[in-house]
Amino acid sequence: MCEVIATVLENKKIAENVYSLTFYVDEEITIRPGQFVMIGVGAYLLRRPIAVCMAEGGRVTVCYQLKGGGTKFLSDNYKAGEKLSVLLPLGNGFYVEEGEQKVAIVGGGVGVFPLISAIRAYADKKDVYAYMGFRNQNCVCMEYEMRRGKSLVIATDDGSMGYHGTAVQAFMDDYEKIKPDVVLSCGPTPMLRALKNAMEGKGIPVYVSLEERMGCGIGACLVCVCDKTDGKHARVCKDGPVFEIGEVKL
């Protein structure tokens, strides 16, 4: 992990309330799919955690939804050429074992963005089946990147595009057909809960990336602690954000 002063290359709106920010880092950095960055925003004391969506040759892209003051400030003030203070790469990221050939990817809301990094990492070597859920068609973005795998199902809550329903429902409809070896997921907690229930007893590893409020992002402040099913606790920023689904309470 290191702190870098990156140069903003582009910061543009790509869907309703969603921006894509690409910055250049003049250092050799290896970023795993599922890892995240902490971005310093103006005079805000706490950096904002955002998942890495794409990383290639010093160019890093994150996609963020406008939520509160920090993300609004980021969208308004960081144009091409501006400098950005970033901590990266953070967290453990996704791992897929050698023998796990069929990889199902199930994402919802802003959870689709870290999963794009997984699609990009595994599309050439594995059979990647992606199920991505959005509120409606105006929220759908990065479709080209999500299509890199073997198949993509876009699901919308209101049926305005693709499958009418959630990404988990779309995935479970296809489950017997694809019989995945491993599932990677990220999205709102109710979605992860639904996935956990649906996958109960199937005997297939399911890895989920969690989102918690963060202070430091590097394991020091304990703001991001989550409950584990064994009664212990874990720091989402340092021990996660990716956990085996049975390991954490949802």
Ligand SMILES: Cc1cc2nc3c(=O)[nH]c(=O)nc-3n(C[C@H](O)[C@H](O)[C@H](O)COP(=O)(O)OP(=O)(O)OC[C@H]3O[C@@H](n4cnc5c(N)ncnc54)[C@H](O)[C@@H]3O)c2cc1C
């Ligand atoms: C590991 C990780 C990866 C993430 N990846 C993405 C991503 O790819 N795209 C995206 O749009 N969002 C992502 N988020 C959520 C994003 O961090 C928050 O939406 C953002 O910090 C909100 O900041 P704000 O100042 O606009 O909102 P405010 O609500 O004003 O923020 C106040 C404080 O709460 C924290 N906070 C608020 N909401 C969240 C949240 N949901 N998760 C964590 N901290 C929060 C902020 O960081 C800040 O410290 C991720 C969160 C985590 C933990």
Ligand code: FES
């Ligand atoms: S955010 Fe500080 S320990 Fe995780």
